[in-house]
Amino acid sequence: MFTGIIEEIGEIKRIVSGRASSRLTIAGDKIFDDLKIGDSVSVSGVCLTAVEISGRTFTADVMRETLSRSLLGSLKVGSGVNLERAVMLGGRMGGHIVSGHIDGAGRITGIKSDDNAVLYTIEAGELARHIVEKGSVAVDGISLTVADVKGGGFTVSVIPHTAENTMLSRKKAGDAVNIETDCIAKYVEKILSAKNGGGITREFLAKYGF
Numbered sequence: 001m002f003t004g005i006i007e008e009i010g011e012i013k014r015i016v017s018g019r020a021s022s023r024l025t026i027a028g029d030k031i032f033d034d035l036k037i038g039d040s041v042s043v044s045g046v047c048l049t050a051v052e053i054s055g056r057t058f059t060a061d062v063m064r065e066t067l068s069r070s071l072l073g074s075l076k077v078g079s080g081v082n083l084e085r086a087v088m089l090g091g092r093m094g095g096h097i098v099s100g101h102i103d104g105a106g107r108i109t110g111i112k113s114d115d116n117a118v119l120y121t122i123e124a125g126e127l128a129r130h131i132v133e134k135g136s137v138a139v140d141g142i143s144l145t146v147a148d149v150k151g152g153g154f155t156v157s158v159i160p161h162t163a164e165n166t167m168l169s170r171k172k173a174g175d176a177v178n179i180e181t182d183c184i185a186k187y188v189e190k191i192l193s194a195k196n197g198g199g200i201t202r203e204f205l206a207k208y209g210f
Contacts, residue, residue, distance in 0.1 A: 001086060001087050001097065001098070001099060001100075002040075002042045002047070002084050002086060002087055002095075002098040002099070002100055002141070003084070003087050003093055003094050003095035003096070003097075003098060003143060004084070004095030004096060004098040004136075004138050004141060004142055004143020004144075005084065005094045005095045005143060006082045006083065006084050006141060006142055006162075006165060006166045007030050007031055007083055007084050007085065008028055008029060008030045008031065008083050008165075009080050009081070009082060009083070009165070009166065009167060010026045010027055010028035010031075010043070010080070010081050010082075010083040011026070011027045011028075011078065011079070011080055011081070012024060012025070012026055012075050012076065012077055012078060012079045012080075012081060013025045013026065013027045013057055013077065014059075014077065015075065015076070015077060020063075020064040020067070021061065021062060021063055021064060021067070022061075022062040022067060022072065022073065023059060023060070023061050023062070024043070024048070024059065024060050024062060024072070024075070025052075025057050025058070025059045026041075026043060026057060026058055026059075026060070026081065026083070027056055027057045028056060028057075028058075028083050029056060030083075031083050031084075031085050032053070032055075032056050032058075034085075035050060035053060035058060035085065036050070036053070037050055037051065037052065037053055038050065038051075039085065039086065040085075040086040040100065041058065041060070041083060041084070041085060041086070042082070042083065042084040042085075042086075042098070042100050042141045043060070043072070043081050043082070043083060043141070044070075044071070044072075044081045044082045044140040044141050044167065044178055045070070045082070045098070045100065045102055045138050045139070045140050045141030045142075045178040045179075045180055046062075046066060046070045046072055046100055046102055046141070046178065047099065047100025047101065048060035048061075048062065048066075048100075049061070066102075069101075069102045069103070069104060070102040070105070070178050071105055071176055071177070071178050074176070080167050080170060081167065082140050082141045082142060082166050082167050084141060094143075095136070095143025096136035096138075096143050096182075097183065098138045098141065098143060098180060099180065099183060100141070100180070101180065102178045102179065102180055103127050103130075103179055103180055103181050104124075104125070104126075104127050104179055105176045105177065105178060105179065106122040106123055106124040106125075106127065106139070106176070106177050106178075106179045107122065107123045107174065107175070107176050107177070108120055108121070108122055108171055108172070108173050108174065108175050108176075108177060109121050109122065109123050109153065109173060109174075110173055111171070111172065111173055114157065116159070116160060117157045117158060117159055117160075118157075118158045118160075118163055118168075119147070119155055119156070119157055119158075120139075120155065120156050120158060120168070120171075121153055121154070121155045122139065122153060122154055122155070122156070122177065122179075123152060123153045124152060124153060124154060124179055125152050126152070127179050127181055128149060128151070128152045128153060128154060129189075130181035130182060130185040130186060130189070131146055131149055131154050131181055131182075131185075132146065132149060132182075132185070133146055133147070133148060133149050134146060134147075135182055135185075136182055137154065137156070137179065137180070137181060137182070138178075138179070138180040138181075139156065139168075139177050139178070139179060140166070140167055140168070140177050140178050141178065141180075142162065142166050142168065144156040144158065144162075145157070
């Protein structure tokens, strides 16, 4: 589990591609203060397990499902990635609950300055149904507050510190990003979905005293 508060920008040092999998070696600095084999690391929003550690690099295996859902398969040696260690119980929860399980990819359609902030507009397609104004969304693992939602897209307002200390500052219009929506919205949708025997009907409301 993560908070979406990025600790540093890392760099892809090595990629070994399998038939439907990949093994990534990633360099960093801060996260290695207490990183151990078996620990989880958010890599641009994707939860990966450190299976090898050597100096200031760690190696992680990426399976088919992760490659199909995220943008990890598009990374190259030298690519920058956002890094965050798993949250520690008893620590500050500065962002929101981020699982590191990517729902899909979005695409930046606009970037513009707004005084001291930068507005990023992102097309999210069907993922937008789980995104609400003033709610939280993880973009490449970064916990952000949604400023606006229109159609299949949404806008986030980013302070200079966040842009400068994450990969967002290197993004441009047209670039793809990993999207993780609020897990609570997905659970609520499933519970209330008519396809799953739920749905809010007159009978449902009467049954529960409404």
